[in-house]
Amino acid sequence: MSLNSQIEWTDATWNPVRGCVKVSPGCKHCYAETFAERFRGVKGHPYEQGFDLRLVPDKLFDPLLWRSPKLVFVNSMSDLFQDGVPDNYVEIVARVMTTAEWHTYQVLTKRGERLRQLLCGELRLAAAQENIWWGVSVEDRRYGLPRIAHLQAAPARVRFLSIEPLLEDLGEIDLSGISWVIVGGESGPGARPMRREWVVSIRNQCKAARVPFFFKQWGGVRKVRNGRVLDGRTYDEYPTRHIVQVPDKATCTSFAESLRKTLSDPLCQRGVVQLTA
Numbered sequence: 298m299s300l301n302s303q304i305e306w307t308d309a310t311w312n313p314v315r316g317c318v319k320v321s322p323g324c325k326h327c328y329a330e331t332f333a334e335r336f337r338g339v340k341g342h343p344y345e346q347g348f349d350l351r352l353v354p355d356k357l358f359d360p361l362l363w364r365s366p367k368l369v370f371v372n373s374m375s376d377l378f379q380d381g382v383p384d385n386y387v388e389i390v391a392r393v394m395t396t397a398e399w400h401t402y403q404v405l406t407k408r409g410e411r412l413r414q415l416l417c418g419e420l421r422l423a424a425a426q427e428n429i430w431w432g433v434s435v436e437d438r439r440y441g442l443p444r445i446a447h448l449q450a451a452p453a454r455v456r457f458l459s460i461e462p463l464l465e466d467l468g469e470i471d472l473s474g475i476s477w478v479i480v481g482g483e484s485g486p487g488a489r490p491m492r493r494e495w496v497v498s499i500r501n502q503c504k505a506a507r508v509p510f511f512f513k514q515w516g517g518v519r520k521v522r523n524g525r526v527l528d529g530r531t532y533d534e535y536p537t538r539h540i541v542q543v544p545d546k547a548t549c550t551s552f553a554e555s556l557r558k559t560l561s562d563p564l565c566q567r568g569v570v571q572l573t574a
């Protein structure tokens with residue numbers, strides 16, 4: 298877990314899965330891939346295998362041991378709902394989030410269909426939790442907008458949209474049941490441009506629908522210089538956080554130990570999840 302994330306809309310990142318497979322135009326300049334591939338072949342580095350998909354069971358129970366409440370971006374270096382992650386591994390991640398409920402989790406995916414299927418089934422309990430925010434990425438009309446419909450069809454208590462990188466005008470968006478919208482432009486070499494009117498349209502729709510709006514950045518090749526001011530101000534709105542008292546250290550440790558025992562042994566025996574890093 299990284300406690301001081303550089304990502305503007307979170308405090309920390311937690312990656313029980315590493316690596317991913319690209320699925321749509323929003324993945325073209327995936328920052329996670331660029332970062333991970335830098336370390337391919339570096340012995341002992343967490344990204345020794347580059348951006349290849351890999352379960353990281355050693356990291357599964359970290360949030361239980363982290364006692365200061367955080368806003369946690371789950372799988373900032375991956376996508377929890379990609380095909381290669383077994384259902385029961387996703388369930389374990391959800392069990393940790395429901396147990397370590399003093400944190401608020403942001404689970405973001407480009408696999409809206411599988412998110413909907415699992416939240417309607419095995420993850421129904423986690424879907425109803427106030428401390429887990431479920432979100433989809435929306436970069437364009439063709440790939441992004443259908444993900445919103447999947448999210449709306451899922452029984453999630455808190456739903457959000459990460460509209461980043463915004464690649465075109467999205468037109469009128471159905472914001473029913475959505476609790477938060479983040480917008481941002483692409484950054485780095487080769488960044489695709491984002492027009493002001495596309496952003497203003499989304500901001501105005503959020504305002505009309507009373508949905509909290511977070512403007513992350515204009516992006517571009519000079520991300521820092523371009524900043525994140527829109528019409529003379531910044532937008533840093535969030536949904537309401539659910540506050541839960543943190544148990545004492547011994548209780549947290551015992552949560553982690555009992556979850557590790559009850560979850561890992563039977564799964565290893567069945568060979569469904571290989572609990573090896």
Ligand code: SF4
Binds near residue numbers: 321
């Ligand atoms: S889904 Fe996300 S993590 Fe996976 S390749 Fe696309 S941008 Fe990268």
